[in-house]
Structures are given as C-alpha cells and as structure tokens.
Amino acid sequence: MAETSLTAVATAQSTHVSIPNAIRRFKEIVGDPQLLKNGQFIWGQHYTLEFKKALNAVIIAQPGPVKDFWSKQSGPRVTVGSELIRVARASRKPGDSAAQDFEDRVRKVLDDKSWQDGSLQAQQLTTWLKDAGAGGPKAYRKANAFLSGGRRVLPQTPEFQQCFPAPVLSFRGLLRMFQIAGTSCFDMSRAVCRFVAKQGGIGVAPTRKVNDPGQVFDQQKKIARFLQPLGDLVVYSPGLGAAMKAAQRALDHGHLLSAGVVSGITLGGPIEQADHFLPILTWERRNNPIPHLAFAFWDPDATVTTALEPGFGLLFFLEGKVASSESASGSNVGTARDPKRDSGPAYDANFFQRGRFGTALQEDTVTCDGNGADKNKQHRYQITTMEAIPGRTAP
Numbered sequence: 001m002a003e004t005s006l007t008a009v010a011t012a013q014s015t016h017v018s019i020p021n022a023i024r025r026f027k028e029i030v031g032d033p034q035l036l037k038n039g040q041f042i043w044g045q046h047y048t049l050e051f052k053k054a055l056n057a058v059i060i061a062q063p064g065p066v067k068d069f070w071s072k073q074s075g076p077r078v079t080v081g082s083e084l085i086r087v088a089r090a091s092r093k094p095g096d097s098a099a100q101d102f103e104d105r106v107r108k109v110l111d112d113k114s115w116q117d118g119s120l121q122a123q124q125l126t127t128w129l130k131d132a133g134a135g136g137p138k139a140y141r142k143a144n145a146f147l148s149g150g151r152r153v154l155p156q157t158p159e160f161q162q163c164f165p166a167p168v169l170s171f172r173g174l175l176r177m178f179q180i181a182g183t184s185c186f187d188m189s190r191a192v193c194r195f196v197a198k199q200g201g202i203g204v205a206p207t208r209k210v211n212d213p214g215q216v217f218d219q220q221k222k223i224a225r226f227l228q229p230l231g232d233l234v235v236y237s238p239g240l241g242a243a244m245k246a247a248q249r250a251l252d253h254g255h256l257l258s259a260g261v262v263s264g265i266t267l268g269g270p271i272e273q274a275d276h277f278l279p280i281l282t283w284e285r286r287n288n289p290i291p292h293l294a295f296a297f298w299d300p301d302a303t304v305t306t307a308l309e310p311g312f313g314l315l316f317f318l319e320g321k322v323a324s325s326e327s328a329s330g331s332n333v334g335t336a337r338d339p340k341r342d343s344g345p346a347y348d349a350n351f352f353q354r355g356r357f358g359t360a361l362q363e364d365t366v367t368c369d370g371n372g373a374d375k376n377k378q379h380r381y382q383i384t385t386m387e388a389i390p391g392r393t394a395p
Contacts, residue, residue, distance in 0.1 A: 007380040015203040016252050019296040022202050022282035023312055024312050026298060029199045030192065032152060036311055039302035040188040043143045044181040046155070047136065048085055050164045085174075094304070136167030136176030140184065147191040166223040186260075188300040193256040193389035201254040202281060210250040213243040213257070213386035216357065230332060231368055236354045244293065244317050244357070244388065249340025250388040253281050259297070259315075261358070263372055268338040271371055274384050276301065280315065290326060292361060293317040304379045307359075313378060316361040323352035330363025358382035 017025065027036060035042045091103040143153045143163045153159045196202060218235040247257055260274025283295045299305035307313040318326065328349035359381045360366045360374065368380040 013249070015254075017203040017282045019282055019294065019308075019314075023294055023298075023308065025202045026281055029202070032154060035192075036298075036301055039298075039311065040184045040244075041069065041181045043140050043153075044327050046143075046153075046160070046164060047139060047174060047177045050166075051169045051171075052085070054169045058307045097228055099229045127161070135170050136178075137171030137180055139163045139168065139173070140177060142182055144184075144187050144191045148194040150195055171268070185300045186258075186277040189279050190387075190389060193258050193279050196256055198280075198388060202256070203252065203254055209390070210253055210255055210388050211246050212388050213246040213250065214239075215385050216240045216243045216385045218354075228364065231372065231380075232262060233351070234358070234368070234384060235383050236352070236356065238354055240355045240357065241319065244355075247280070247295075247386055248283055248293075251280070255388040255390060256281060257386045258389055259383050259387075261381040262384055263379050263381050268382075276379075276381070279389075280382075281385070289362065290318070291322050299379075301379075304373075307376070307378050313359060313381075314361075315337035315357065315359055315381065315383060317357045318352070318355055320353045320355045323356040324349050326363050327352055330366075332363060332366060364392075 030036055032042075034045065035274045038045050104355045140195045143159075146153050146159045146163070151159050153163060216236055216239065218237045250257060256282035259278055259280050261278065262274060263276040278297045278299050281298065283293055286292055286294050293316070295317070296308065296312060297305075297315055299311055302311035305311060305313040359378055365374040365376065365380070368374050372379055
C-alpha cells in the first residue's frame, strides 16, 4: 500500500511499515521466542527454572525423607520442585494459605531424624523458606533494566547470570516473582518499546521529537458502567481524533506507543489507572467491513491475544460518524444502565459519537464475558492513554 494512500499526517521524513512487516521486524528485533511467548511473565519463567536447578542440587544428596514426604508421587527432585512451583503460582498474596501449608509440610521434613541437625541440605532449605524474598523483585527490575538498555537477557549470557545468580534464588523470591509479574505489564511494555528503539526501531529512526497522543478518555465523565454483558465502556474525549493523528505520526517517525487499556468487564479502580499496558507497532487504513484504522500490537499478557498470531492482535479506531452508525445498527442499543452504579447515559447510537478505539471493530464485539473476553475469545481492550517511546537518536 502506497504511503500517499494512507494518511496526510505522514511526511517525506517518515516511513510507514505495514502490519505484517512490523510484526516480522518486531519479532526479529526481540529475538527471544520465550519473551514473545511469555511476555511480562518471562522473568518468572527464568527464575522458576533456575530455582528448580538450585533446589534439586540441595535435595539430591538426601532423597529418602523427601521421597517419603511425597509418598503419592515419584521422582523426588522433580516432585518437590514441581510442588514449589505449583504453590508459587497459587500464591498471589503474601500469607497465602497454600504457601503456608507448603512451608509447614516442608518443616516436617526438616524435623525428620534422617536429616542430620545442621546438615548442609537442612540449612539451605531452611534458608530458602525464611528468605525475605528480595531476590524476586530485584531480579525482575534488573532484567527489565537490561532490556530497556537494549541488552537481551538470555540463558548463558552475563546479563542472565547477573539477574539470576544462585545466592538470590529462594522460595520466597519465587513467590514474589510471580506476584509482581502479574502487575508488571506497564514496565514490560515500556522496556520492550525501548529495547526495540535501541536496536534501531521497526521503521525509520526518528529525526525529530513527536508529541505524545496522551489521554483519550473524557476526564469529566470518566467512564460509563453498564450491566453485563457490556461491562465498563470508555467515554472518549473530543480530542480522540487529534490523538489518533498524533499516534500515526509518532509510529511513522520511528516511535512505538506504550498504550494503557481497560481490559476487564469491571474496573477495579478509576479509569486514570489503566489495568493493562501494551506496545502498539504500526497502523493501516482499511475499509472492510467498515472504514477504520487498524493498529497492530503485541500483548505482554501474550496468552490472551491470538487475533493475528500468538501474542499479536489488532486495535480499531472508528471515527465518531462511523462508530455511531455501527452502534445504531447493533443489538446493544438501548441497553439500560445500572442506576445503582452509574448515572451516565444509556448506551445509544450517540454513545460513541466522538469515536471508539479498542479491539471491538463491530458492535457485536463490544460485549464481553465475565473474564473480559469477546465472542472471539480475545480480551476486549479499550485504549485510554498512549505514550510515544523515542527511538534511536538520529546522527
């Protein structure tokens, strides 16, 4: 598709990249299939594997009581390591009962007479159980810092060894790693954007600064809360159209966008606090089945987005006239609001008169289930903010 057929916002100093080419280039730059697959949970996966290795080294010399402890299982090293991981995944909050139960059971193993008092194995395992857990957050922050600086964190590299040295590997650290990974989409989105920029960007290196598209929701109305199956719907601001032009310009000048989104059926907090973040890679103008702009993105929560391929999806911007016309023809028009939750307008043909920007192209994908997924099993994201992440500085 020619540059001139896309939009007037691009200039001779910009380079537009198609969606297929942007995804291909993004994957080449990231260069780590595990990062693309696991997203914000990648450092937890690395920590898990390294912790298992360290744990196995501790218990291999004394498998007897461990094997008795897990009498219903076989293979003591794998069993205990798997149980640790299972408990870590289940332990989303400090003081989780599953984690405490596991600690109690392991302490019974330590009390077993077959473990000599003061044995190296008992000392090391006890240390893991009592550790404050600082290793998990430190490892996560350090790995993201390397990524932001343009350095890959892969096994066998110095960066990896600095993030996951054996002395910091601990059960508590593993728990903390899983806890922080679930809320680290903001850090991961910005880190990946910066890494891509450090590697030269998807398209042209930026030759000038660009304005952030910024917030696109209505700060006066905030949000409209509806009964299921509509959930929370973003009320967009009059500046949405201008923000979209700024987004196109930024992308075509070598910047990626770290976008904040509303992803669930009901917000847990005010709309100013987006509950998920993701990098936007590029855009295209399309007319089928209705006129819209399509934006490709990579999801740090990679397993919930598969619209284009695993981890990659599309966002759609509809101008107000198109969005209102689409809403007028849909089945959700007239859906009543819940007066106990919101005093805003009902969902009618004028609700999206300023436009709409999210994963819902047509009106039938505005609805979502109790997990925030649309009929295509994709998370129904609605954009609330966009930040341009600078690319490589031009010489």
